[in-house]
Amino acid sequence: MKKRTLRRGLTAIWWLILIFLYLPLAVVVLFSFNSANSAASFTGVSLRWYKRLMGNEEILSALSNSLILAIVSSAVALVIGCLIGYGMYRHRHRKLGWLIVLIYLPIVLPDIVFGISEMAFFVQIHRMTGLLQPGLGTMIIAHVTFQIPFVALIVYSRFVGLDPTLFEAAKDLYASPAQRAFHFMLPTIKPALISAFFLSFTLSVDDFVISFFTAGPDSATLPIYIWGAIKKGVSPEINAIATLMIGAVTIAAILSLLFSHRRQP
């Protein structure tokens, strides 16, 4: 009897957690389809907010900024992070642990500290050289910086999980260094790379704080736009944007999981 009570109690807690996690999201999604203008009552299903969204130049530009930023930064982070992950693997026996700590430091720093430092840095550079005017460019650099550690870690752990003799087998079977990269290493870690790309993508779309500090006047992303709009009160339009973002991030997260959980050879 006791056991059953305990199990029921635990199940109840589980549902409670799910409710707290997902009910707010559900409300946002629901009200994005509300035909009424107010968030107080739900009067009927309509797509009017989505239509309004499509007509709003500011939102469309924020959306395209968000996508450009996420795709470009994820791609750049993928290349650099992959090289770093391989480097960490290759030299794992040397005493380079401190290098790894160094690369993770930006992650554990509060975003706001990281964002402010990046901003100050870019402003200084801009003043001295005229380069790095705040805008999409600086945002891409900032995003790449915090995405790299995640990519590097995923790639590194994939390599560590491999039989080290495989690298020797490739050499032994006449593969030159370039052939080893393209015929053995890249195909072997492909699932890890795809997973890392989608993770970087969601991190970038998610980010507000760092984007906020490194953005320029014309490079507002969706989170920045929402933050600005929300000062005038939550409009149903915001609900529609949020719903779209929930959808995009969920898809990317599922893809990332799928590829990292796909039975890795």
Add this chain to the structure above:
Amino acid sequence: MTPSPLAPEPGTREPDAPRDTDNAAREASSIELLGLHKRFGKDTVALDGVDLTIRAGEFFTLLGPSGCGKTTLLRILAGLEEPDSGSLKIGGLDITDTPPHKRSVNTVFQSYALFPHLSVRDNLAFGLRMLGLPAAEREARVARIAEFIQLNDLVDRKVDQLSGGQRQRIALARALVCEPDVLLLDEPLSALDAGLRSQLQVELLRVQKRLGMTFVFVTHDQQEAMVMSDRIAVLDSGNIQQVGPPREVYERPVNAFVARFMGHDNLFPITRRAEGGWLTTELGDLRCDGEGAGDLLLIRPETLDLLPGEQPGENRLLATVGERLYRGSHAEYRLDIGQTSLQATVNNRGRHLPEVGERITVTVAADDLVTLGK
């Protein structure tokens, strides 16, 4: 150019064909090692000046306990490790500084190291693909090797659908299909159970004899070494102790290490030598026909004969049976002689097998005794 040994044409060597045919062609695959030294870190000496010549077409085994340097030596041959000093020639050509992917040498790894992202077929073709062979020729050669190693039905599987024995054969085929001058095998059978192991020993031997390819085989199992090899090199702490055909290494070991490693326990220090080959050990006086001048006397258990009762005479020792292990085809004895004991193996020919506690006489022929150095 060597005719492709895997082609069904004249290059095919039948199991019984004399091994010294087409010497010139196979000259390309002889190996010469000169003064190889290798250290790991400051204190670990893996190879301490190894000189060795391996003949073309030979099944050559590097035998020794773990840490003796045999695997390091193999890895230097493959190019996966660089020697600190010394040189390495294959077919008379110095390849000490040649990177592994440019050596006509292939390895069968202990863990098999099959590429998990490729099918069996693509694993087999990997080396040929890296060499830039056209697809048609790759396919033909893969098909030929699959036929030869009898794994046609496995080619379209994925690597993770294979058993240990199948992986082992794929790993062998993947190395052979490149038709290297030398094939290196790093304890390739050690992960398999006993039955499969002896079956694959036979298969490996058949393949090597058919192809006439130089095989360098690493093992710590002296039985396996004796079954497989044309010649064996016994290694200990980075030095070669003895090189020779299996019978020579087993029957005439040059020192106590080789003798013990080949499974001999009957080693007795020689305390005195006298005219006529007479030696004194703690067992008593024995006459030895060999010319050896060593300090140890080796008595192989299977050279001993047991006579019932006490029948003293030349090269006869009186003993008490201390222990008997009956093994069906033969029996193993521990015979107590004074303060020491002697191991004996007696074939079971249906005659009387002395019981524990029985007094008996042990006889040994003078020319079966071997003396060796420490």
